[in-house]
Amino acid sequence: MDKVNILGVNVDMVTIDEAADAILSFLDEDRLHTVFTPNSEIIMAAYRDKAFCDILNSSDLLTADGIGVVYASKMLKKPISERAAGYDIACRVLDDIKDTDHKLYLFGGKPGVAEIAKEKLEEKYSGIKIAGTHDGYFKEDEEAQIVEDINRSGADIVFVCLGAPKQEKWIAKYRDKLETRVAMGIGGSLDVFAGTALRAPDFYCKHGLEWFYRLKKEPWRIGRMMDLPKFAVTVLLHGRKYKQN
Numbered sequence: 001m002d003k004v005n006i007l008g009v010n011v012d013m014v015t016i017d018e019a020a021d022a023i024l025s026f027l028d029e030d031r032l033h034t035v036f037t038p039n040s041e042i043i044m045a046a047y048r049d050k051a052f053c054d055i056l057n058s059s060d061l062l063t064a065d066g067i068g069v070v071y072a073s074k075m076l077k078k079p080i081s082e083r084a085a086g087y088d089i090a091c092r093v094l095d096d097i098k099d100t101d102h103k104l105y106l107f108g109g110k111p112g113v114a115e116i117a118k119e120k121l122e123e124k125y126s127g128i129k130i131a132g133t134h135d136g137y138f139k140e141d142e143e144a145q146i147v148e149d150i151n152r153s154g155a156d157i158v159f160v161c162l163g164a165p166k167q168e169k170w171i172a173k174y175r176d177k178l179e180t181r182v183a184m185g186i187g188g189s190l191d192v193f194a195g196t197a198l199r200a201p202d203f204y205c206k207h208g209l210e211w212f213y214r215l216k217k218e219p220w221r222i223g224r225m226m227d228l229p230k231f232a233v234t235v236l237l238h239g240r241k242y243k244q245n
């Protein structure tokens, strides 16, 4: 897969469908594959933190979850054709595996959210096999037990929804212990599946304004969102210094 190097992060130039196809092919290989979906805030975090940047670059699939990342790829003359958000990729994967024997584990969110998401997903993707759930609020000494529960469930895919960068770091920490074939870090997606958070209406998504919708709904995000203009300026000033493959 062709990649674009955005401030040191090697993002795969894939569409939602191509990303979902890659994940389905990962299910045929008997090893863990990690999938992360960085937006501009996450790339800025990686720009500041080399260890986090290495975690992102060690993944098997890294998709552009944000219009800022898509614009950055265009500025660098390696255009990604669409935003490939974790939530959208997950929906396509769910649709594809619902009539197969593949099993899913839902990890993250406030207590109770993963169970509601399980019920909603079982309604929407009839036939889907959800082998287990766990909330995302735990102490460090409980983590081994969570890994054990994921492994014992026999799940092939685990959605890790702890928010960034916690989910990426958690997956990296346990990559040698997890026995699933795919571990995907997909932020607040469980809240959307459960209906405890709403996705931005189509209008906002189509016009690259999802960030604005989220800011209206969750104004406390303003601090984190200041990374958006910083990201644009940093790509403009320094983006071309990074070697493209």
Ligand code: UDP
Pocket (backbone or CB within 6 Å): 108, 109, 110, 135, 136, 137, 161, 162, 163, 164, 166, 186, 187, 188, 189, 190, 191
């Ligand atoms: N979360 C969690 N454990 C934590 C912190 C956050 O499970 O210690 C969950 C939180 O409940 C929410 C998700 O992680 O469901 C983060 O969602 P957000 O939309 O903030 O993440 P993003 O996709 O923006 O990274």
